[in-house]
Amino acid sequence: xxxxxxxxQAAPAAVIYPMPLxxxxxxxxxxxxDELCRLTNNPKARxxxxxxxxxxxxxxxxxxxxxxxxxxxxIPFANLSDIPGGQPIMQYLLDRWADGTIRFAPADDVDIxxxxxxxxxxxxxxxxxxPAPRRWGPYGRNDIGKARHRxxxxxxxxxxRRRKDGAISPKLILDSDMEDNEELSSDIEEDAxxxxxxxxx
Numbered sequence: 001x002x003x004x005x006x007x008x009q010a011a012p013a014a015v016i017y018p019m020p021l022x023x024x025x026x027x028x029x030x031x032x033x034d035e036l037c038r039l040t041n042n043p044k045a046r047x048x049x050x051x052x053x054x055x056x057x058x059x060x061x062x063x064x065x066x067x068x069x070x071x072x073x074x075i076p077f078a079n080l081s082d083i084p085g086g087q088p089i090m091q092y093l094l095d096r097w098a099d100g101t102i103r104f105a106p107a108d109d110v111d112i113x114x115x116x117x118x119x120x121x122x123x124x125x126x127x128x129x130x131p132a133p134r135r136w137g138p139y140g141r142n143d144i145g146k147a148r149h150r151x152x153x154x155x156x157x158x159x160x161r162r163r164k165d166g167a168i169s170p171k172l173i174l175d176s177d178m179e180d181n182e183e184l185s186s187d188i189e190e191d192a193x194x195x196x197x198x199x200x201x
Contacts, residue, residue, distance in 0.1 A: 017087045024090040025080040049079040055119035068102040071125035
């Protein structure tokens with residue numbers, strides 16, 4: 001088994017690990033989940049890695065908390081696939097689980113109350129810093145209504161297309177806004193329509 005320094009960031013580069021990174025993650029997940037199932041006497045218990053789900057699923061329902069997470073070394077508490085550092089960090093977490101540094105402990109009344117009021121405060125370590133998504137809420141894009149950047153405008157000097165302003169008439173037309181000739185033509189059209197309709201009977 002690979003031997004790491006106390007600080008996982010200072011591990012030597014030339015280290016041969018017993019399994020690939022994906023297998024290391026899967027093995028640690030299995031160890032943590034199996035221990036949580038054993039302690040809670042619930043074969044369907046799950047380990048959660050986000051603040052709200054960890055507080056509800058592990059602390060409130062399972063009545064346990066994970067302690068000993070090496071937050072001092074800058075390792076975020078997150079889904080194992082989101083933890084940076086590769087095999088050295090994952091091997092370090094496996095070693096700390098094996099020697100009992102990272103383990104579950106019963107959650108007391110203070111932990112239960114804290115999990116209800118502030119889920120982030122009950123996390124074993126700091127949450128990861130993830131990039132902000134480009135999509136917010138129900139909207140498909142965050143650049144709607146904005147012109148796209150054009151590094152070169154009309155490089156060949158062709159005539160520009162006429163700007164389309166859309167409808168320019170007001171939504172409502174009041175009688176006071178109509179000209180006399182417009183009112184007259186409208187009255188003539190109405191009289192003609194009534195005459196045609198009267199001839200049909």
